[in-house]
Amino acid sequence: MDLLIKNIDIVTMDDCNKVIKNGYIGIKDDKISLVSDSLPKGTQWKEQIDGKRKIAIPGLVNGHSHSAMTLMRNYADDMALETWLFDNIFPVEAKLTEEFVYWGTMLGIVEMLKSGVIAFADMYMFMEEVARAVTETGIKANICKSPVQFFEDGELKRLDKSQGTIDYYNKYHNAADGRIKVFVEIHSTYMFNERTLANAAALAKQLNTGIHIHLLETAAEVESSNRDYGMTSVEICKKTGVLDVPVLAAHCVHMTDSDLEIMKAAGASICHNPTSNLKLGSGIARIPDMLDMGINVCLGTDGAASNNNLNMFEEMNLAALIHKGAAMNPQLMKAKDVLKMGTCNGAKALGFEDSGMIKEGMKGDLILIDTDKPHLYPKTNPVSAIVYSAQASDTDTVIIDGKIIMQDRKFKNIDEEKVMFEADALSRKLLT
Template sequence: MKIKIKNGIVLDMVGVPERKDILIENDKIIQIDKNITKEADETIDASYQAVMPGLINCHNHVGMSIFRGYSDDLELQDWLQKAIWPIEDNLKADDVYYSSKLGCIEMLKSGTTTFSDMYFFMEDVAKAMEETGIRGMIGRTILSEGKEADKRIQEAEKLYKEYHNKAEGRIKVNVVLHAPYTCPPDVIKKGIALSEKYNVDIQIHLSETEKENEDIQKEYGKSPTQYLNDLGLFSRHCVLAHGVHLSEKDLEILKDKNVGISHNPISNLKLASGIADIVKYRKLGLTVGLGTDGSGSTNTLDMFEEMKVASYMQKVLHKKASCIQAKEILEMATIEGAKVLGLEKEIGTLEVGKKADIILINLQKPHLQPIHDIYSCLVYSAIGQDVDTTIVDGKIIMQNRELKEIDEKDLIEKCNEIKEQYFKKIV
């Protein structure tokens, strides 16, 4: 199957944006040039569109989509203990499947083609990924201690064996350790061993709140970063979610390691966790991507919103509007995100030989015109709803904002049935 995308403004995230054509064969980009004359099975006229790599969401809990809007404006501990955990305790595999599917189509419809995820009933998340066509890195969350932790480690290994590289290679499975405050040293070590056994990455929440830092300091006499470093975690490639409260000493440890940070600005603001100084992290040479976190704390999985907020937060933090540029933000949502997930050889830019994960953004809209700078237009003016076409692995998933193979209405109904079954207004 060959697809030609014709005459769009191509932001390949390598060179300068230019009008070009892109030729896709099966799952890969095989040519990017002006006026490609070769025939294709399908040609998309992109004359009024921006064409760019699919966005990469580095941190999510897609099974939480049914929590959207359920427990807003609560303190973090109340949010978890009174609102989220009591419901999660009752959820069944099917509920997580439908919830994940809703999150997957929300992402695909707002331009995200790859995401990183940690939750439970991950086989059902994988099933939702298989059916919707999205790409992602997933893992069964490991936490707790003793037999409880061992049970989760077994489930994590089972998920790897069943789903790693499945769905034409779109699904990657890695090791997920929940956080320093939920994983004692022996569990962290078992997680590292599992990651070494299968040579896969590790995802972990890190220094999301000041309280987490204080608790770990009290228990182990060191910061969460030092705690994990002493256990040898950073000998593996790690995706570190949040990293809001990192000291100079922590950054000194992390800067030479093969780790990436998922900055999740809206979740950090909404839960009042704090502001990660990503301008500083990037100056030190750390790789920073963007993520949404789950819909329970972020409400939408629209990476265009995350891009705007990420930029504005830094401007306020540094009291300097020029401290971060629109182009850098777009890099974080694409190629830098790919590096965070260790997938930069496959995705994150539009280049010959890379996977055809491509989005087209309709620029013929009042809120996007006139265009002085295409990066500014996409970061500060565009919203997820402006994405017109989404291609993953060379397959058109959405065109003219219509999903090709998924019955959206049916799925929304199903999720509302789950809502009726479990959720009562809490406070």
């Protein structure tokens, strides 16, 4: 790709949080080659986009999702996590096949791309189908594979599948031109036991990769961890070596001061999922404390069955608001910090360190926001506009690795109508 975006307002999210008005972004191949308020003389570009009345920001990163759960959207609502998961979701998931997961993931990817997401972290089953969908659509993903199989013939079991995880890692890590990263999955400390936690940690060390885990999502998990292990979930993760590798920990709602210190010392990343945590009544994570401690905190949607969408603009907005209200402190969670959580912090957590900023030498992963909308006038602070005013539907253009995936809200190579048709038919089949 040889692309110039001109006349564009740029929120770089670089180390200086620089904002450029009416600037230029150049992309050569898959990397950003120019970020400037002026165009060097003599430069030639094969393709140009006029960015007038648009804002360029780094692509959003969804730090925790179960994308195929789009098939269960609006299915089981208004109940506690344990009831929702064990009595409603797990029985449905026991019926899933490769076809369900492929089309559910495709629907999730279409939804995410149309809301400005350029990368997502996914934890589910039939992960070969997730990798297939990622490869076909051009998005980036951190995909985790569990060394433990939970369902066999509809029964909840723990079966060692470590070799399958090794084979999956060898096949897919850095596949699709580097757009796929593979972590080891640990569903949670209440679904694993001490032996399987230690085995999963050892496997991640062996593969030189990270771990994606649900951690301390509910008060019930606090009780179960104290009962089963005699310590907190974070402490058992430390004991079993889980925190000896890069960790992407989703939720982290019920953490003690000691838990936070352990997570900081381990260099773990935490993914805040405000909508899902509120909808399931799980609580509100101590995100301001985590940020003050220097912990890398990103944002995620969780699955569409508990959100009920994959809208990262909504997550940024909610993350900026709930902590202000809960603490009665309007200075918490400033817009620039929340946008950082939704972009570069997420890229770091997922292993895409060369993404997350509009900066020369970084990957060409960015989105263009159409600001020619009533809710985005007048045009004062672009960062505040993105976090407090913008909607997912304002995403006009998505560029990943320098390739235009969507422009004028139309996909280049994805049949959006077919994806919705297939997913709808399979969802009705699954839930009846």
